[in-house]
Amino acid sequence: MVLVAVFSRYNLLSVSYFYCHPYLALMIHNLSHMHISRSTYFIGIGVYLVFAFFSVLFYMERIVFLDCAFSVFHMAKDSSFSIQIFRFGDAFSRILPLLCVKLGLPLSVISIAYSLGFTVFYFACYLLCGLYYRQYGYALVILLVNILFVTDSFYWPTAQVPQAIALTMILFSAIHAKELRSISIPTWVLIIALTTTIVFFHPLMLAVLCYLIAFFMLSKKEGSTYKNVLLTIAVLYVCILAVKMIFFRAEYERHSLSGIKNFVTLFPHYFNTYAVRNFLSSCLTKYYWIPITFSIVLVKYVTSMQYKKLLFFVCVTTGYLMLVNTCYPTSVTPQFYIEVHYLPLGLFLGVPVVFDVLPFISRQYVFALVLLIATSGAIRIYAAHDTYTQRLNWERAFLKKYGDNKMIVYSHKIDASALQMLWGTPYEFWLLSAIENHKLASIIIDDNPKEREWANQKNKALIVNWNVFPYSTLNPLYFPITDTITGYLIDPDLE
Numbered sequence: 495m496v497l498v499a500v501f502s503r504y505n506l507l508s509v510s511y512f513y514c515h516p517y518l519a520l521m522i523h524n525l526s527h528m529h530i531s532r533s534t535y536f537i538g539i540g541v542y543l544v545f546a547f548f549s550v551l552f553y554m555e556r557i558v559f560l561d562c563a564f565s566v567f568h569m570a571k572d573s574s575f576s577i578q579i580f581r582f583g584d585a586f587s588r589i590l591p592l593l594c595v596k597l598g599l600p601l602s603v604i605s606i607a608y609s610l611g612f613t614v615f616y617f618a619c620y621l622l623c624g625l626y627y628r629q630y631g632y633a634l635v636i637l638l639v640n641i642l643f644v645t646d647s648f649y650w651p652t653a654q655v656p657q658a659i660a661l662t663m664i665l666f667s668a669i670h671a672k673e674l675r676s677i678s679i680p681t682w683v684l685i686i687a688l689t690t691t692i693v694f695f696h697p698l699m700l701a702v703l704c705y706l707i708a709f710f711m712l713s714k715k716e717g718s719t720y721k722n723v724l725l726t727i728a729v730l731y732v733c734i735l736a737v738k739m740i741f742f743r744a745e746y747e748r749h750s751l752s753g754i755k756n757f758v759t760l761f762p763h764y765f766n767t768y769a770v771r772n773f774l775s776s777c778l779t780k781y782y783w784i785p786i787t788f789s790i791v792l793v794k795y796v797t798s799m800q801y802k803k804l805l806f807f808v809c810v811t812t813g814y815l816m817l818v819n820t821c822y823p824t825s826v827t828p829q830f831y832i833e834v835h836y837l838p839l840g841l842f843l844g845v846p847v848v849f850d851v852l853p854f855i856s857r858q859y860v861f862a863l864v865l866l867i868a869t870s871g872a873i874r875i876y877a878a879h880d881t882y883t884q885r886l887n888w889e890r891a892f893l894k895k896y897g898d899n900k901m902i903v904y905s906h907k908i909d910a911s912a913l914q915m916l917w918g919t920p921y922e923f924w925l926l927s928a929i930e931n932h933k934l935a936s937i938i939i940d941d942n943p944k945e946r947e948w949a950n951q952k953n954k955a956l957i958v959n960w961n962v963f964p965y966s967t968l969n970p971l972y973f974p975i976t977d978t979i980t981g982y983l984i985d986p987d988l989e
Contacts, residue, residue: 530630530852534861538624538637541868542617545640546610548875552649553609554926555882558889561652563921566608569595570972571963579744581654583661583695587611601972602929612651616640619660622667629667631848634864636660638844639837641871643781646830648875649882653834658695659702659841661688666706669723689727693734694742702838703731705810709845712803753821760820767823769832773815780874781836783867787843794851803850811842828914886926888912893927893935900936900982902943902957907988910939920958924973933976949982957982 549556556562565588568576573595575585591608616636624633639656647653665688668681692699707724760767777785788811795804818835852860892908905916913919919939927935936956940946949957956963956973965975 530634530848530860531857534857534864535624535630535633537861537864537868538620538633539617541637541641541872542613542620544872545613545616548648548872549609549613550606552879552882553606554929555879555886556609556649556651557605558886558922558926558929559650559882560915560918560922561650562608563918563925565652566591566601566605566925567921567958570601570604571968573969580694580738580742581696583654583657583691584652586615587651587657590614595972598971600929601925605925605929609651612657615657616660619664622664627664627667627671629670632663632667632670634848635841635844636663637864638847638867639840641868642783642787642840642844644837644840644871645780645833645874645878646828646881647833647837648878650830650834653837654696655698655702655834656837656840658692658699659838661692661695662699662702662706664688665692665727669720669727685727686730689730690734693731693738698835698838700731700735701814702841703728705838705842706845708806709803709849712806713849756820756823760823764816764820767819768825769819769823769827772825773819773836780878783870784839784843787847790851791843791846794846794854800850803846807842807846811839814838814842830914885912885914889922889926890930892937893923893931896937896988897923897927897931897933897935899986900957900977900980901986902938902940902946902949902982902984903988904943904985905939905941907985908939913939916940917959924956928972928974933974936982943985946982947984950984951981953981954978 557566565576565584568574569588569592573592575582575588575592577584588608588611590611591604594604594607620633620636623629623636636659639659647656665685668684668688692703707728710724711721757764764770773781791807792804795801795807815836818832822832822835852863855863888910910916916939919937923935923937927933934956938946938957938959946957952962954965956965956968965973965978968975
């Protein structure tokens with residue numbers, strides 16, 4: 495590490511020297527990874543064990559919630575992974591719950607397994623990067639994405655962007671762990687498989703990959719061979735993305751980009767929105783590591799006169815923030831949802847911190863910093879559970895009062911603000927009632943229940959938002975049917 499510090503401080507290795515000696519560049523880069531000590535790496539292992547504990551403790555808050563309840567519903571109904579819109583990377587987190595379904599275990603066990611499945615996935619990626627590939631830097635980036643400012647999004651674990659980022663870190667670890675001129679055929683197969691999975695996981699991964707490639711292309715310590723591999727991956731990514739856009743188009747993804755139009759409608763008042771004010775306020779209460787790490791990286795690049803990286807870093811982080819806040823400018827967007835869109839900032843900040851800042855800090859300070867980030871993150875995530883426990887208790891109270899009826903309820907007649915989003919209610923009420931009351935509850939809270947008046951004739955079918963499932967097609971182990979006589983009450987008068 496003394497050699498790395500000396501070479502970096504006095505610029506004894508020029509860019510051309512690195513281009514001519516890629517192996518030396520790789521060796522020095524790996525030395526900078528080693529600056530992250532084993533003790534610092536083991537902090538991450540402790541964090542994921544804490545996450546595992548939280549995943550079990552708050553499994554109802556995490557799983558009886560929107561997409562998770564939807565996924566458990568379909569895994570229990572179809573006894574399959576139930577992959578939606580070609581995002582087959584979701585299968586990783588569903589291995590444990592699907593195994594429980596295959597074994598006929600109770601829904602409570604399936605839900606715990608699903609909640610744990612996300613933590614197990616991140617932990618596995620962390621261990622692969624650190625213990626298998628010995629790339630502690632990329633492992634630490636995964637940890638920072640999971641802990642740097644995560645708060646509400648912990649209770650919406652189905653977010654695909656952080657999962658795809660974890661896979662991307664495995665991809666870069668696999669490349670860095672090999673002598674670049676001798677990457678084996680199995681490694682190339684792994685690279686192609688990971689790249690394909692990442693492309694299909696989420697459209698935002700294009701921005702993430704572009705950032706990573708640009709960051710390492712700007713790094714003097716990276717050899718020309720490594721940069722050629724990065725460019726090869728970029729070409730591979732674009733080719734797979736083209737295939738996806740042509741043959742696997744998803745209407746949902748086109749709809750999710752509709753917020754781009756706000757750049758026209760909000761012009762020029764981009765910074766006078768609720769989203770911007772809320773983000774700045776959050777930086778003082780729960781996102782405090784964002785301005786802290788941003789400032790640390792800024793000081794590092796200014797003092798080391800790395801002006802290209804400085805410009806790149808500032809443009810990407812501020813530009814991405816502007817993109818998210820402009821696409822979701824109002825208070826209508828729930829906090830957990832907009833936070834998920836902020837999560838790439840964990841990578842945009844984490845990569846320069848890990849690869850450009852930490853190598854020039856003594857190990858004991860690196861350990862202290864990571865431990866502080868991890869401890870504050872665990873406390874922050876635990877404290878955030880109140881919002882989601884209150885949401886769960888609201889549904890429990892509603893079930894206790896109306897759970898014996900099949901109902902489609904007008905949302906304006908009840909105070910459903912605690913739910914944050916309504917589309918998941920049929921899946922949430924089913925899962926909550928099946929776990930705690932051992933019977934099938936069929937309740938939909940909707941903005942326009944009158945459009946479903948046909949449902950009052952459905953006495954032998956379960957109605958959810960977009961489908962009608964005859965009782966005969968449902969597994970009675972997970973769908974304990976008690977009423978085959980009455981139909982649905984449409985917009986009933988509630989007490």
